[in-house]
Amino acid sequence: xxxxxxxxxxxxxxxxxxxxxxxxxxxxxxxxxxxxxxxxxxxxxxxxxxxxxxxxxxxxxxxxxxxxxxxxxxxxxxxxxxxxxxxxxxxxxxxxxxxxxxxxxxxxxxxxxxxxxxxxxxxxxxxxxxxxxxxxxxxxxxxxxxxxxxxxxxxxxxxxxxxxxxxxxxxxxxxxxxxxxxxxxxxxxxxxxxxxxxxxxxxxxxxxxxxxxxxxxxxxxxxxxxxxxxxxxxxxxxxxxxxxxxxxxxxxxxxxxxxxxxxxxxxxxxxxxxxxxxxxxxxxxxxxxxxxxxxxxxxxxxxxxxxxxxxxxxxxxxxxxxxxxxxxxxxxxxxxxxxx
Amino acid sequence: xxxxxxxxxxxxxxxxxxxxxxxxxxxxxxxxxxxxxxxxxxxxxxxxxxxxxxxxxxxxxxxxxxxxxxxxxxxxxxxxxxxxxxxxxxxxxxxxxxxxxxxxxxxxxxxxxxxxxxxxxxxxxxxxxxxxxxxxxxxxxxxxxxxxxxxxxxxxxxxxxxxxxxxxxxxxxxxxxxxxxxxxxxxxxxxxxxxxxxxxxxxxxxxxxxxxxxxxxxxxxxxxxxxxxxxxxxxxxxxxxxxxxxxxxxxxxxxxxxxxxxxxxxxxxxxxxxxxxxxxxxxxxxxxxxxxxxxxxxxxxxxxxxxxxxxxxxxxxxxxxxxxxxxxxxxxxxxxxxxxxxxxxxxxxxxxxxxxxxxxxxxxxxxxxxxxxxxxxxxxxxxxxxxxxxxxxxxxxxxxxxxxxxxxxxxxxxxxxxxxxxxxxxxxxxxxxxxxxxxxxxxxxxxxxxxxxxxxxxxxxxxxxxxxxxxxxxxxxxxxxxxxxxxxxxxxxxxxxxxxxxxxxxxx
Numbered sequence: 001x002x003x004x005x006x007x008x009x010x011x012x013x014x015x016x017x018x019x020x021x022x023x024x025x026x027x028x029x030x031x032x033x034x035x036x037x038x039x040x041x042x043x044x045x046x047x048x049x050x051x052x053x054x055x056x057x058x059x060x061x062x063x064x065x066x067x068x069x070x071x072x073x074x075x076x077x078x079x080x081x082x083x084x085x086x087x088x089x090x091x092x093x094x095x096x097x098x099x100x101x102x103x104x105x106x107x108x109x110x111x112x113x114x115x116x117x118x119x120x121x122x123x124x125x126x127x128x129x130x131x132x133x134x135x136x137x138x139x140x141x142x143x144x145x146x147x148x149x150x151x152x153x154x155x156x157x158x159x160x161x162x163x164x165x166x167x168x169x170x171x172x173x174x175x176x177x178x179x180x181x182x183x184x185x186x187x188x189x190x191x192x193x194x195x196x197x198x199x200x201x202x203x204x205x206x207x208x209x210x211x212x213x214x215x216x217x218x219x220x221x222x223x224x225x226x227x228x229x230x231x232x233x234x235x236x237x238x239x240x241x242x243x244x245x246x247x248x249x250x251x252x253x254x255x256x257x258x259x260x261x262x263x264x265x266x267x268x269x270x271x272x273x274x275x276x277x278x279x280x281x282x283x284x285x286x287x288x289x290x291x292x293x294x295x296x297x298x299x300x301x302x303x304x305x306x307x308x309x310x311x312x313x314x315x316x317x318x319x320x321x322x323x324x325x326x327x328x329x330x331x332x333x334x335x336x337x338x339x340x
Numbered sequence: 341x342x343x344x345x346x347x348x349x350x351x352x353x354x355x356x357x358x359x360x361x362x363x364x365x366x367x368x369x370x371x372x373x374x375x376x377x378x379x380x381x382x383x384x385x386x387x388x389x390x391x392x393x394x395x396x397x398x399x400x401x402x403x404x405x406x407x408x409x410x411x412x413x414x415x416x417x418x419x420x421x422x423x424x425x426x427x428x429x430x431x432x433x434x435x436x437x438x439x440x441x442x443x444x445x446x447x448x449x450x451x452x453x454x455x456x457x458x459x460x461x462x463x464x465x466x467x468x469x470x471x472x473x474x475x476x477x478x479x480x481x482x483x484x485x486x487x488x489x490x491x492x493x494x495x496x497x498x499x500x501x502x503x504x505x506x507x508x509x510x511x512x513x514x515x516x517x518x519x520x521x522x523x524x525x526x527x528x529x530x531x532x533x534x535x536x537x538x539x540x541x542x543x544x545x546x547x548x549x550x551x552x553x554x555x556x557x558x559x560x561x562x563x564x565x566x567x568x569x570x571x572x573x574x575x576x577x578x579x580x581x582x583x584x585x586x587x588x589x590x591x592x593x594x595x596x597x598x599x600x601x602x603x604x605x606x607x608x609x610x611x612x613x614x615x616x617x618x619x620x621x622x623x624x625x626x627x628x629x630x631x632x633x634x635x636x637x638x639x640x641x642x643x644x645x646x647x648x649x650x651x652x653x654x655x656x657x658x659x660x661x662x663x664x665x666x667x668x669x670x671x672x673x674x675x676x677x678x679x680x681x682x683x684x685x686x687x688x689x690x691x692x693x694x695x696x697x698x699x700x701x702x703x704x705x706x707x708x709x710x711x712x713x714x715x716x717x718x719x720x721x722x723x724x725x726x727x728x729x730x731x732x733x734x735x736x737x738x739x740x741x742x743x744x745x746x747x748x749x750x751x752x753x754x755x756x757x758x759x760x761x762x763x764x765x766x767x768x769x770x771x772x773x774x775x776x777x778x779x780x781x782x783x784x785x786x787x788x789x790x791x792x793x794x795x796x797x798x799x800x801x802x803x804x805x806x807x808x809x810x811x812x813x814x815x816x817x818x819x820x821x822x823x824x825x826x827x828x829x830x831x832x833x834x835x836x837x838x839x840x841x842x843x844x845x846x847x848x
Contacts, residue, residue, distance in 0.1 A: 203714075203715045203716050204711065204715060204716065205707045205711040205716070208700070208707065208716070211693075211696065211700075212696070214695070215693035215695035216689070216692070216694060218690040219690050219692060219693050220693065220704075221672060222684060223672065223704045223758065224671075224672045224675075224677075224705050225673075281695070282693065283695050
C-alpha cells in the first residue's frame with residue numbers, strides 16, 4: 001500500500017448514509033408496494049390506523065417474524081426448514097406440560113423459568129437433529145425437515161393425545177397476552193431478536209460464513225470455513241426460534257395446543273420469500289423478512305377491513321408470492337445482463 | 341464470390357446502451373477454417389450467438405447471408421436447419437442419458453410403426469458417429485460416467501452427425517488432452533477437405549496457427565484484423581488482441597532459490613473407484629522462490645494430489661513438511677493456518693462465491709484479519725480489498741462490484757487476491773490461466789514471478805504445455821498416479837515432457 005490516504009478518500013462515497021443504503025437495498029422492491037398497500041387500506045377504512053388495530057397487527061407479525069428471522073439464516077445458507085410449525089407445537093407443549101407439573105413442586109417463578117427453558121431446549125434439540133442429519137448424512141434439508149415436521153407433530157400428539165394442555169397461571173399467560181407501556185410483550189421480543197439477528201447476520205464472521213456457504217458451499221469449504229458447523233448452526237437457530245414462538249403461542253392462547261403452528265412453515269417461508277431472500281442461498285436480509293411478514297399480516301387485516309371475504313386471502317397471498325419472486329428474477333436478470 | 345458460404349455484414353449488437361459488437365463483418369469460404377480470436381468480452385461469443393440464432397434477427401442490426409441468401413434466424417432451430425452447428429466450451433449434454441440418446445437427442449431413429457425407438461439402429465449409428473471422432477465408448481454408457489474430454493468428443497460427434505456445412509467450435513479443446521486435441525485437429529482437417537467450413541474460436545494460439553486458414557482478431561466489439569495465417573506472426577496477433585505490445589509473453593525471472601519450503605512424502609490418494617488409488621506414493625519438494633510444474637495428462641492425478649496435500653480431499657497416506665517441520669493438514673482450515681493456498685481448477689464451482697462482491701470474495705479466507713472479537717472491521721476489510729484490487733490491477737468499477745459481472749481473467753485475479761491475503765508461503769495453482777484472455781494471463785504470470793521473488797513456493801498445474809515449460813523452474817511429471825520423472829528447466833522439452841506424461845519415459 002503505497003498511498004496511505006486513499007482508503008479514507010474512497011470511504012466517503014461508499015458510506016452513503018443509512019437512508020441511501022435502504023433505498024439501494026433489495027428490500028425496497030417490496031417496501032414500496034407495502035407502503036402503497038398501507039395507504040390504500042387506510043383510505044378505504046380508516047379503522048386500520050386505530051392504535052388497537054395496529055398493535056394487533058404488530059403482534060401477529062411478531063409470531064411469524066421470530067421464526068422468519070431464523071428461516072432467513074436457513075435460506076441464506078441455501079437450506080429449507082419445513083419443521084418449524086411442528087417444532088413450535090412441540091416447544092409449547094413441552095413447556096406447558098413442564099409448567100403444569102413443576103408449579104406444584106416449586107415456586108411459581110422458578111417453574112415458569114424452567115419450563116420456558118425446556119420449551120426452548122426441545123426446539124434447539126429438534127433443530128440440532130435436523131442440522132446433524134443434513135450435514136452428516138448429506139440428506140437434502142427438504143427431506144430431513146419434512147421428516148422432522150411429522151416426527152415433532154407425532155410426539156406432540158403422543159404427549160397430549162390431542163387434548164389441549166391448560167390452564168396456565170396468569171403470570172405465564174401474561175407473556176403472550178400482556179402489554180408493556182401499551183405495546184404487546186411479544187412485540188418487544190420480536191424487535192430485540194430482529195435487531196440482534198440483523199447485527200449477527202451482517203456484522204459477524206458467522207453471518208459472513210452463512211452467506212459464503214449458501215452462495216457456494218465448495219468455495220466456502222476450500223476457503224477454510226467449517227461448512228458442517230455453519231450449516232448445523234442455522235438449523236439449531238431455527239429450532240430455537242420455533243421453540244421461542246411455541247412458548248409465546250402457548251402463553252398467548254393460555255393453552256398449548258397439539259395443532260398449534262399448523263401451516264406456520266408455509267407462512268414463514270412466504271414471508272421470507274416476499275422479503276426478497278433468495279431460495280438459492282447467498283443473499284437475504286432480516287429487514288426483508290420483516291417487510292414480508294408485515295405484508296402478509298396487513299393484507300389479511302386489510303381485506304377484513306375492506307370487507308372482502310377471507311376466502312380470497314389465500315388467493316391474494318399466493319399471487320403475491322409469485323409476483324414477488326417474479327419481480328426479483330426480473331431485476332436480477334436485468335442486473336446481470338451486461339455480465340457475460 | 342461463389343464459394344462464400346457465410347457472410348456476416350455490419351453486425352451491430354447493443355445491450356442497452358453498450359455496444360457489444362460494432363459493425364462487425366466476417367466471411368467464410370467453402371472448406372475454410374476461419375479462426376476467431378480475442379480477449380474475453382471482445383464479442384466473439386456474442387457474434388456466434390447471432391450466427392446460432394440465440395439472438396433472434398430482430399435483436400441486432402446487420403445482415404447474415406448463408407450461401408448467398410439472406411437469412412434471419414428466429415431461433416437456434418432455424419440456424420441448425422440452415423446447416424450451422426455449434427460446439428460450445430461448456431458441455432451441453434444430458435448427463436443422465438446414454439451416449440446414443442445424447443447423440444440422437446430429438447432425432448432418435450424410429451421403427452416403421454412410428455412410436456418406438458430403434459435401439460439397434462441408434463447404437464450402431466452412434467458407434468459410427470463416435471468412430472469419426474476417434475472415440476471408443478459404448479453407446480449405452482451413461483454420459484455422467486465419462487470423462488470431460490470424452491463428453492466433449494461426444495458433443496463434436498453429435499454436431500457432425502447432423503451434417504453441417506458450417507461448424508462453429510467455441511474453445512473445443514479446453515477440456516481435451518494433448519492427444520485428443522491432435523485427434524480433433526485431424527478431424528477438422530478432414531472436414532475441410534470435405535468442403536465443410538469451420539469457425540474456430542480459441543485462446544490457444546498454437547492451435548489456431550496449426551489449423552486456421554485465416555485469422556480474425558476481435559477487440560472491444562470491433563474487427564481489428566483479418567489476415568491469412570501465412571501472412572501473420574503469433575506475436576502480431578497477440579498485440580492485436582490486447583491492443584498493446586507485449587514484450588514477452590512469459591515474464592519469467594531466474595531467481596536465487598531459498599531453502600526447501602514444502603516437502604511432500606509418500607502421498608497416496610484413493611480414487612472414487614473403491615480399491616484403486618489415483619495417486620501412488622508421490623514425493624517431491626519445492627524451495628522458496630521456486631515454481632514447480634506438476635505435469636501430466638488429464639486424469640493423471642495432478643489435481644487430486646494437490647487437493648489431498650491441501651486437505652480438501654482425503655488421503656491414504658502421506659506426510660507434509662513446511663520449512664522442515666512436519667505439519668498436520670487434514671482440512672483446508674489447517675492448510676490456511678499453515679499458510680498454504682490452493683487456487684482450484686474451476687473458479688466458478690470452487691474459486692469464488694458468485695453471490696458476493698469483489699471485497700467479500702477477497703477477504704473470504706482471512707476472517708481473522710477483518711473480524712474483531714465480535715464484529716467486522718469494515719474499514720480494515722475495505723482497505724485490504726482495495727489494496728489487492730489495485731495490486732492485481734482488477735478491471736472493475738470498484739471492490740463493491742459483483743464478481744459475476746467480471747471477465748474470467750479478472751475473476752481469477754480476485755481468487756488470487758483471496759490467497760494473497762492469507763499470506764501464503766506455499767501456493768498451489770491448478771490451471772490458473774484456464775479460459776482467461778491473454779492480457780490477464782500475462783498479468784498472472786508476472787504475479788507468480790513476484791510471489792516467487794517474495795519467497796513463496798509455487799506448485800503449478802497446467803495443461804497448456806508452453807506456459808508450464810516457460811514459467812517453471814523444475815518439473816515433476818505424473819503418469820498413472822506416479823511421479824514418473826523430474827526435469828530441470830534446462831533439460832526439459834516438449835517431446836521429453838510428453839513421453840514422460842504418457843508413461844513412455846521414466847526417470848527419477
